[in-house]
Amino acid sequence: MIEIRDLHKYFGALHVLKGIDLDVQNGEVLSVIGASGSGKSTLLYCINGLEPIQQGSVIVDDTDVHAKGTDINKLRTKLGMVFQQWNSFPHLTALENVALAPKIVKGKSKAEARDIAAKQLIHVGLGEKLDVYPSALSGGQQQRLAIARALAMEPEYMLFDEATSALDPELVGEVLDTMRLLAEEGMTMICVTHEMGFARDVSDRVAFFHQGVMEEIGPPGQIFGDAQSEHTRKFLANVR
Numbered sequence: 001m002i003e004i005r006d007l008h009k010y011f012g013a014l015h016v017l018k019g020i021d022l023d024v025q026n027g028e029v030l031s032v033i034g035a036s037g038s039g040k041s042t043l044l045y046c047i048n049g050l051e052p053i054q055q056g057s058v059i060v061d062d063t064d065v066h067a068k069g070t071d072i073n074k075l076r077t078k079l080g081m082v083f084q085q086w087n088s089f090p091h092l093t094a095l096e097n098v099a100l101a102p103k104i105v106k107g108k109s110k111a112e113a114r115d116i117a118a119k120q121l122i123h124v125g126l127g128e129k130l131d132v133y134p135s136a137l138s139g140g141q142q143q144r145l146a147i148a149r150a151l152a153m154e155p156e157y158m159l160f161d162e163a164t165s166a167l168d169p170e171l172v173g174e175v176l177d178t179m180r181l182l183a184e185e186g187m188t189m190i191c192v193t194h195e196m197g198f199a200r201d202v203s204d205r206v207a208f209f210h211q212g213v214m215e216e217i218g219p220p221g222q223i224f225g226d227a228q229s230e231h232t233r234k235f236l237a238n239v240r
């Protein structure tokens with residue numbers, strides 16, 4: 001599980017996360033919502049150690065992410081990350097793109113890495129595209145390629161940072177369907193998202209961030225139907 005205690009993050013004088021306390025249980029799907037600039041992406045980067053923190057702690061399966069002795073590269077193999085956009089290697093096929101990290105980071109043999117890559121590409125619905133170059137894939141297919149690439153590391157957690165925000169509207173659904181599939185399979189997921197339908201239907205809990213504070217967290221029914229914070233209600237009134 002992921003245990004976040006009194007997490008504070010500054011960029012210089014800018015106080016971006018102001019004492020976050022949050023537990024994410026294994027198998028849980030958490031959606032993180034909130035206005036642009038509220039600290040959602042920064043939270044994900046602090047969880048996988050891409051950003052240092054100034055106070056508090058992030059514990060992933062008993063490992064303190066920000067402790068001095070922590071092997072951050074090893075830890076990161078547990079935490080798959082999918083961004084708005086991923087720049088795949090244009091000169092490598094879909095299969096080769098996904099096989100790269102298992103080979104280099106996990107030391108898998110070429111054949112093993114290709115097997116893993118094929119399995120994960122089939123998993124995300126790209127079984128027909130193994131030998132295709134990324135330029136021949138649609139935006140939605142490229143995002144599913146990014147998901148396959150993260151899954152190829154056999155992570156225990158998946159962090160999604162607005163995985164559908166850069167997509168044309170008609171391509172959003174296929175990526176959300178893939179995320180939903182992972183959720184149904186029991187993957188532990190933290191999804192920063194503007195897709196309120198997804199947050200409502202797929203998440204176990206929804207966290208609302210406002211100016212670096214986690215203002216409210218609860219089951220989707222509570223957040224969308226009976227929000228306690230006025231900021232939450234205002235935000236939701238504007239996105240719907």
Ligand SMILES: Nc1ncnc2c1ncn2[C@@H]1O[C@H](COP(=O)(O)OP(=O)(O)O)[C@@H](O)[C@H]1O
Nearest residue numbers: 011014016034035036037038039040041042043
């Ligand atoms: N690398 C950085 N350096 C300085 N300020 C940053 C950096 N990354 C984010 N910020 C600032 O931190 C705040 C939170 O950003 P972010 O976590 O990206 O918000 P969100 O993902 O909710 O839109 C914003 O004010 C943003 O400008």
Ligand SMILES: [Mg+2]
Nearest residue numbers: 040041042161
């Ligand atoms: Mg962001």
